[in-house]
Amino acid sequence: MTTYAPTPISATKRSFTAALCLSAAMLMGGSALAAGASDTDTERLERWQDIAKSIFGDRIIEPTDALIKVDAPPRALDASLVPITLMMPEKDRIAAVHLIIDDNPSPYAAHITFGPAADPSEVKLRVRINNYTNVHAVAETKDGKLYEAVKFVKASGGCSAPMGMSDEEALKGAGDMKMKFAEGGQGKPTEATLMVRHPNFSGMQMNQITRDYTPARYINKLDVSSNGKLVFSMNGDISIASNPVINFALAPDAKGPIKVVATDNQQSRWEHSFNTPTPSN
C-alpha cells in the first residue's frame, strides 16, 4: 500500500482518450477504432459499446461537453461509497439520465426520469465501484436523443465490500427516510437531500464468517413527487451504495408536500411525506 502515487494526468488522459475514441468510432459507424489507442483503451471502448448496446440498442449516443457532465473523485476513498455528481446545465432540455459504471458486473447503476416538478440541473448520488473504471452518464433529451459524458474513476472492491455488521443489524430500520432542504431563495430551485435507510445488499457481499453470500436486497424504485406532480423516478440497482442518499432540486414553482415511495426487490414498499420549507423571503 506504499506504492500509491497519484496519477491524475493519466486518469484524465485515459477518459479523454476513451471519449475521443468513442466519437471517432461513431463517426466511422462504430465499426473501426481510432488508430493509436492502446489495447486497454480499445478494450474499455469495446466494453462500453457492448453495454450501450444492451441498454440502448442501436440508438446513437453522441458525446457532449454541454448537455451532461459527470464528476467524481478521480480516486475514491471508499469504493463502496463513491460520490457522483451529474450536471445538466441545459436543464430544460433534459428528460432523463442514465448512470453506467462500465466495469461493474452490473453496470447499469441508475436510470432517473425527471417530471414537471423537478429542476434537473444537478443530481448527486453515491455508488459502489468494483474496479478502476469509466463512469458514463447518458442524458436523454426531451426530443429523444442521447448524449454521453465520461469520467475515469479509481476505486476497487466496492460491490463486494461487506458492511461490517450482521445482516439483521444492517436491515434494522430499513425504509426509514429523512429529507433536508436548502432553500435557493426567491425564484430559485429548492435543493433537497433524500436519505433512505436500507443496506442495499448487492448479493455479492460474502458474510466472512459463514462464507455465505448475503442475498441481494436493494431499492429498485424510488418515486418522488410534489403535490401529485412527479419530481423524479429512479430505477436503481445493486451499484447504488448502502443507505442511499440522493440530492436533487425542485422546480421553483413546485409547492406542497413531497411524497417519496420506495420499493426494494423483495417487494417491500415504504412511503413517506415531507413538508417543503415555507419561503422565508
Add this chain to the structure above:
Amino acid sequence: MIRSIGAASIALAILSGAPAWAASPADSPVNVPEPEGFWTGPPKAYTPKTLTGATVVDIDALDKLVAAEKPVMIDVAMADQKPVGFPTDRPWLPAHRSIPGSVWMPGAGAAPMAPAREAQFLARVADLTGGDKTKPVVTFCHPECWGSWNAGKRLLQNGYTRVYWFADGVEGWQDRHDTTILKVDAAWAAKPAGEAQR
C-alpha cells in the same frame, strides 16, 4: 539492550499465542501472525507481512522480476458472485481485470481444498512452469486477501523453491500499469479428474 530483549520476549509470547487465533481475523494490520498451515479463517482479512519460504514483493520488485524473468503469474481472486434472482432485463457483465499475461484460477487459494481440486491446481502449475520447480511463480489476488497467501503456501509445500507473493494484488498493479480482462483459465474451469460424471 535490555529493552530490546523485553520486546523480543513479548514478540515470542505473541507468536506462541498465534495458533489459538489462527482462524479468527486480526483486528489490526500490524504484526499479523502467519498461521502454522493454511489460513482457514475469513478469506478477506488482514494478512501478514511475510510468507515464510516465499519472497514478498511490492510493485517495484514485481516490475523488476517481470522484466528479468517472465515469472508464471497466478491470480486466485474470486469471481464476482451473480446475485440470486438478478433481474433478467438488466445487463450482468462481470469483467475480471487483472495483470496482463496472468493465469486466473479463482478460488485456488481456498483452504481446506478437496484433494482432487488441489491436484488439479498443482498439475496446472506444473504445466505452466514446464515441470521446473525452480521457475519463479507469483501468486496474487487483492489486498487483504488470504487466497494468494494460501496459494503460495501450497506451492511451497509442494517443492516450489521460488515463490513470490504479491500481496497488493490487482490493486497494487493497476495503480501503475494497465490491466486486462481475463477469462477463467480453461484448465482450471474444467472439473477435476474423477468428477467428470457429476
